[in-house]
Every structure is written in C-alpha cells, then in structure tokens.
Amino acid sequence: MFIRDAFPLSFSWSSPLKQKKLLAVASAGGHWVQLLRMRPAFEFLSLHWISTSPGVASQVDHEEFTSVRDANMWDKPGLVLMAIQIAWRVLLYRPDIVVTTGAAPGYFAIVFARLLGAKTIWIDSIANAEEMSLAGKKARRWATHWITQWPELSGDDGPTYIGSVL
Amino acid sequence: MIFVTVGTQLAFDRMVGAVDRWVNAKDTQIIAQVGPTEVRFSNIKYKSFLEQEQLDHIMKNTELVVAHAGMGSILSSLSLGKPIIIMPRKASLGEHRNEHQMATAKRFQNRPGVYVAWDEQQLVVLLNRWSISRFDNVDEISNTASTEFIANLKQLIGNTQ
Numbered sequence: 001m002f003i004r005d006a007f008p009l010s011f012s013w014s015s016p017l018k019q020k021k022l023l024a025v026a027s028a029g030g031h032w033v034q035l036l037r038m039r040p041a042f043e044f045l046s047l048h049w050i051s052t053s054p055g056v057a058s059q060v061d062h063e064e065f066t067s068v069r070d071a072n073m074w075d076k077p078g079l080v081l082m083a084i085q086i087a088w089r090v091l092l093y094r095p096d097i098v099v100t101t102g103a104a105p106g107y108f109a110i111v112f113a114r115l116l117g118a119k120t121i122w123i124d125s126i127a128n129a130e131e132m133s134l135a136g137k138k139a140r141r142w143a144t145h146w147i148t149q150w151p152e153l154s155g156d157d158g159p160t161y162i163g164s165v166l
Numbered sequence: 167m168i169f170v171t172v173g174t175q176l177a178f179d180r181m182v183g184a185v186d187r188w189v190n191a192k193d194t195q196i197i198a199q200v201g202p203t204e205v206r207f208s209n210i211k212y213k214s215f216l217e218q219e220q221l222d223h224i225m226k227n228t229e230l231v232v233a234h235a236g237m238g239s240i241l242s243s244l245s246l247g248k249p250i251i252i253m254p255r256k257a258s259l260g261e262h263r264n265e266h267q268m269a270t271a272k273r274f275q276n277r278p279g280v281y282v283a284w285d286e287q288q289l290v291v292l293l294n295r296w297s298i299s300r301f302d303n304v305d306e307i308s309n310t311a312s313t314e315f316i317a318n319l320k321q322l323i324g325n326t327q
Contacts, residue, residue: 029236029238030236032238037311041311041320042323053174056218099319099323119323121322127236128266129270145322163314165241165311
C-alpha cells in the first residue's frame with residue numbers, strides 16, 4: 001500500500017499487471033440503458049464513461065464520467081463539437097478498449113481510439129432488428145469487433161452475434 | 167399512476183395527445199415526459215425532460231408505463247417489473263428517421279407485460295382495459311445482460327481471469 005501511494009507512476013509502469021483501460025460510450029437514452037446492462041463485463045478494469053447528458057452520471061456515480069454535446073447525424077455543428085470533446089477525452093485517457101452501443105459519440109470514440117491502436121467494439125442497439133444502424137454502418141471500418149444483437153443479421157461478411165442485452 | 171414517456175430525443179405529440187384526451191374525466195394521475203414540443207396538454211402533468219433522479223423515482227412508483235417503442239423505455243420498465251404499453255413512432259409521419267420502432271414493436275408484441283398500440287385508437291382501448299382491470303405485473307428482467315452475453319463480451323474485451 002505504502003509503495004503504491006508513494007510511487008504511483010513507477011508502480012503502474014513497471015507492473016505487468018497494469019489494469020487495462022476501458023472507455024464505455026453511449027448517447028443518453030436507450031443506448032445508455034443498454035450499455036449499463038453490460039457493466040459486469042467491465043469489472044476489474046479501469047473505466048471511463050462518456051454520454052451526452054450530465055444527468056446520467058448519477059447512474060455510474062462512483063466512476064469517471066465525461067458528458068459531451070448531444071448531436072445526431074443531421075446536426076453538423078453539434079457533431080463537430082462532440083467530435084472534438086471526444087477526441088480530447090480519448091487522447092487524455094488513452095483507452096486500451098472502447099465499447100459502445102452508439103450512436104454518434106460511439107462512432108467518434110471508435111474512430112479516434114482506433115487511430116491510437118485501441119481495440120474497438122461496436123455493439124449495435126437491440127432496436128436495430130432489421131438492419132445495422134446508420135452510425136453502425138459508418139463505424140464498421142473502424143471497429144475491430146462489429147456486433148449485432150440479432151442472430152438474423154449476423155453472417156460471415158456481416159456483424160457477429162454474441163447474444164443480447166435483454 | 168401512469169407514466170408517459172417519449173424518450174430522450176424527439177417529441178411524440180400523437181401519443182401524448184391521445185393520453186391527454188383519454189384522461190379527461192378519469193381520475194388517474196398522469197405524469198409525462200413529452201420532449202421538445204410546442205403543444206400544450208390540458209389534463210396531464212408534464213415536462214419536456216425530467217431529471218434522472220425524478221425519472222428513477224417516477225419509474226419506481228408508477229403502475230403503468232406508456233411509451234414510444236424505444237429500447238430505453240422498454241428495458242427500464244421490464245427491469246422494474248412494470249407493464250408497458252408501447253406505441254411505435256412512424257417515420258412516414260415524420261416521427262422518427264426510420265421505421266425501426268415498428269420492427270421493435272413487432273419483436274416485443276408477444277412478450278408478457280408488453281402491450282402494443284399500433285395507433286391512437288388502440289392506445290385508448292388498452293388504456294380503458296387497464297383502468298378496468300389493471301395489467302398483471304411483469305416478471306422482472308435482471309439489471310444486466312444475459313450471462314452468455316456478458317461472458318462473450320468479456321472474452322472479446324480480454325477481461326478474463
């Protein structure tokens with residue numbers, strides 16, 4: 001305990017057991033509700049959350065949280081601001097892994113984190129039962145893992161199915 | 167008490183309006199999150215958006231949820247064991263960008279505790295049914311994804327010990 005407190009940096013840099021850093025991203029609403037349901041998969045990792053409403057921080061109150069501007073694909077100025085906020089957070093946090101359920105903030109997080117070499121996991125919302133979401137399609141080329149919650153949509157040249165959040 | 171919600175993004179006046187007209191002459195208390203709209207409703211208590219804490223409190227205490235066919239609303243209701251009436255938004259009426267809520271409603275229509283109102287008339291029929299004999303409470307779903315899903319995601323993340 002003493003050594004760790006006194007030499008936090010050297011401890012973590014020299015330790016092979018350094019905790020992996022996971023960035024969990026979703027816009028507020030249904031995407032966020034689904035992301036929260038994945039929480040047990042994140043245990044033991046260093047976690048940082050991003051969403052589009054400061055209010056939802058109360059649902060992950062003991063963990064790090066960043067609120068970004070809300071915007072959709074039809075609000076270009078809003079998207080630019082959101083992209084800058086997310087790029088900044090990704091640069092500061094340097095995640096090893098990104099997990100997102102969408103939509104726009106998840107797309108940006110996956111792009112920037114992928115450029116820095118992170119593992120990027122896109123899990124399309126369970127709301128998209130007939131085709132992948134628009135943001136999901138755009139995220140495909142940046143995602144190391146591209147996942148659907150509907151077995152019907154999965155396939156060799158399509159997304160992977162690993163179950164659903166339900 | 168009935169909680170009516172349009173989710174976190176868009177207004178859904180067609181649904182809220184139907185409830186507002188229905189509640190006239192009923193003594194049911196209605197609280198609604200109506201989203202960004204210019205429309206004024208006369209018989210219900212409503213706000214554009216509720217704070218998360220208020221939302222949690224209302225969800226805990228409501229007997230019935232009436233919502234657009236959004237996954238957030240559906241998952242939140244089922245994980246609290248509350249019955250929910252969902253009415254899908256129609257892109258053809260400019261209520262959303264595509265028809266995914268119709269697909270969601272189809273997928274959920276046979277699930278216990280989920281009642282689908284395909285239009286305003288059916289919404290009123292379901293509300294009348296509820297006010298005569300309350301819907302049964304639902305089997306609560308857990309707060310987390312299935313163990314299968316969690317295990318698979320852990321594998322992908324590389325979070326296995």
